[in-house]
Amino acid sequence: MTRALVVDSYLLSDAESVVARVRVGDPAALEILYRAYETPVFNLARRICRSVEDAEDVLQDTFFEVYRSIGQYRGDGPLWGWIRRVAASKALMRLRRNKYRDTDELHDETHAVRREDTPLRMDLEAALERLPETSRAVVWLHDVEGYTHEEIAGMMDKTPSFSKSQLSRAHAKLRTWLGEEALA
């Protein structure tokens, strides 16, 4: 049983009938869907986006897209897998939109300067937060959500090599920031 199927059966046991009701425009069914998946969608969005506000916007955009595109969901895979894909795309779109704020490279440089001042060991949450946005997105999508490098590359409009390199660079940084070097 895939992770998405487990999530489906746990969060929404009667997914099929709820989806059918959303398809015919039943607002109550859309709310059932929202209540069932709001936390995993927000969690995914928040792990990828830099701010709570961005993640909230992604949450809203995701469910609006779910309502608009529910006709495209054929029911041949887990519902959570489909909603998660919509959410991941929206979150990555938000990252691209926010790129004007600072590039990942600049973010890296900033951290490189700060590195001297950081404590030897960081909390895992803080270390993840400190990663460049793209690297953090790849870590989350690959290591937690289980997407392959090919799938991530497709969503990010990059190559699988890009995804692999982001992942290994991110793990190298995490290893340092979490003080694991001292254990080696």
Add this chain to the structure above:
Amino acid sequence: MSHLTMEQLVALRDAGSEPGSAESQAHVVACPQCAAELDRLYQRVARIRALPSLRPPRDRFTLVAGRVRHDRRQVKVRRLGLGAMALAATLLLVVVGRDLLAPPSASASDQLTAVMAESATLEQALRQLRGDQRVTDVYTTRAAASLEDRIGELDRQLEATQAHGASNADANLLPLWRERVGLMDALVDVHVTRAQNVGL
């Protein structure tokens, strides 16, 4: 062989999918340092997966529902506008077709009187409907404007035909008045539809 890079260690988790993973695997078996490093990588990933779920701080469903309602309204308005235009076109076809197919029965003068009376009735209905000045959507407005333009054009043709004063003026005027009635009928229908749906 030197120790494995982070890239090689990370690739080892995607079992068998990477070239050279068999060599890396063999190295890990033989090298306790790399084995420990791989172990730490697995543990790190397990810790990331075990992080608590972050919950949205505010309920956003009201905003989602609001966007959905707005989207539905837009779709309805678009459909109504297109429907009104299609209806007007259909009515026009029916009226013109009926005129072309109908056998001549009464005299041209009698028919003209009847058609003009029908036109006057529709004109009156239209005046009442226009009294409702509530805002309407762009598609309905466009459909009504297009019909009104055509009616204006017909009125100019009617004036020109009447001014010409030919002996068979009634026979020439009749098809123009019939077309006018057809257009007026369609216009009344557009306004009735709009009045029913204002405030959607």
